[in-house]
Amino acid sequence: MTNQATATASTADAFTALGDRTRLAVFERLAEHPQSVGQLAAVLPVSRPAVSQHLRVLKDAGLVIARPAGTRRIYQLNPEGVAALRDHLDRFWDRALTSFKAAVEQQTRPSQERQP
Amino acid sequence: MTNQATATASTADAFTALGDRTRLAVFERLAEHPQSVGQLAAVLPVSRPAVSQHLRVLKDAGLVIARPAGTRRIYQLNPEGVAALRDHLDRFWDRALTSFKAAVEQQTRPSQERQP
DNA sequence: TGAACTGGTAAGTCCTAACTTACGGTAAGT
DNA sequence: ACTTACCGTAAGTTAGGACTTACCAGTTCA
Numbered sequence: 001m002t003n004q005a006t007a008t009a010s011t012a013d014a015f016t017a018l019g020d021r022t023r024l025a026v027f028e029r030l031a032e033h034p035q036s037v038g039q040l041a042a043v044l045p046v047s048r049p050a051v052s053q054h055l056r057v058l059k060d061a062g063l064v065i066a067r068p069a070g071t072r073r074i075y076q077l078n079p080e081g082v083a084a085l086r087d088h089l090d091r092f093w094d095r096a097l098t099s100f101k102a103a104v105e106q107q108t109r110p111s112q113e114r115q116p
Numbered sequence: 117m118t119n120q121a122t123a124t125a126s127t128a129d130a131f132t133a134l135g136d137r138t139r140l141a142v143f144e145r146l147a148e149h150p151q152s153v154g155q156l157a158a159v160l161p162v163s164r165p166a167v168s169q170h171l172r173v174l175k176d177a178g179l180v181i182a183r184p185a186g187t188r189r190i191y192q193l194n195p196e197g198v199a200a201l202r203d204h205l206d207r208f209w210d211r212a213l214t215s216f217k218a219a220v221e222q223q224t225r226p227s228q229e230r231q232p
Numbered sequence: 233t234g235a236a237c238t239g240g241t242a243a244g245t246c247c248t249a250a251c252t253t254a255c256g257g258t259a260a261g262t
Numbered sequence: 263a264c265t266t267a268c269c270g271t272a273a274g275t276t277a278g279g280a281c282t283t284a285c286c287a288g289t290t291c292a
Binding site: 233234235236237238239240241242243244245246247248249250251252253254255256257258259260261262 | 263264265266267268269270271272273274275276277278279280281282283284285286287288289290291292
Binding site: 020022046047049050053054068070071072 | 279281282283288289290
């Protein structure tokens with residue numbers, strides 16, 4: 001199938017993508033400046049195919065994009081994907097902390113308890 | 117000094133903690149309202165010990181805390197840990213997108229290239 | 233047209249971790 | 263005291279994914 005249509009992936013996919021140490025390192029390197037696969041592999045302690053596979057995961061998660069340049073492929077961050085993930089997480093934190101505050105309210109106001 | 121390394125490591129730990137589907141589900145359930153281990157296990161498609169193990173990971177990542185209530189243990193979000201992760205991610209996105217913009221500047225202004 | 237780069241993919245190995253069952257330990261109810 | 267309910271941990275199994283080597287396709291330059 002076309003992985004291009006999967007421009008924006010789910011939050012779980014983004015967490016999974018950035019959850020791996022090597023992949024987070026790749027992402028951070030690309031955050032500094034766009035690079036080719038060989039440049040990344042030269043610095044990281046894994047082989048070039050491994051970097052390619054990690055880049056595929058990051059690309060499927062919508063976090064990076066590639067652009068051909070001669071025989072090389074320059075990878076860079078996908079600002080849209082990163083911004084989308086950031087917005088999604090912001091709403092997520094807001095909901096979580098709001099619900100938490102509501103629970104605290106209900107805690108300090110013991111009108112009714114004992115709900116198994 | 118070690119703030120940077122520690123901060124980066126904790127971010128990776130948080131990503132790893134929330135990268136698992138089941139663990140993210142646990143975290144989202146707790147974001148709605150505090151619950152006991154048995155309540156979580158009753159809804160989720162895994163056994164109770166599995167939920168306990170996931171809660172341990174989330175607790176080690178500083179994302180949730182537990183409070184004894186009789187024979188049960190009520191888990192809830194750790195607002196401090198969540199807020200800390202949120203702040204750290206905000207700085208992370210800022211750095212990433214700022215560097216990306218700088219790279220775009222350098223791209224549209226091709227004073228020098230050819231850096232293999 | 234070759235030779236020498238580049239990088240994606242296949243196939244296979246290996247190790248981590250997510251899951252299970254079994255057990256022990258604590259708190260409340262009878 | 264005995265029973266019941268709830269939970270954490272140990273031990274063991276298994277599925278997934280992170281990594282390797284080998285191979286193939288596309289691009290550039292002689």
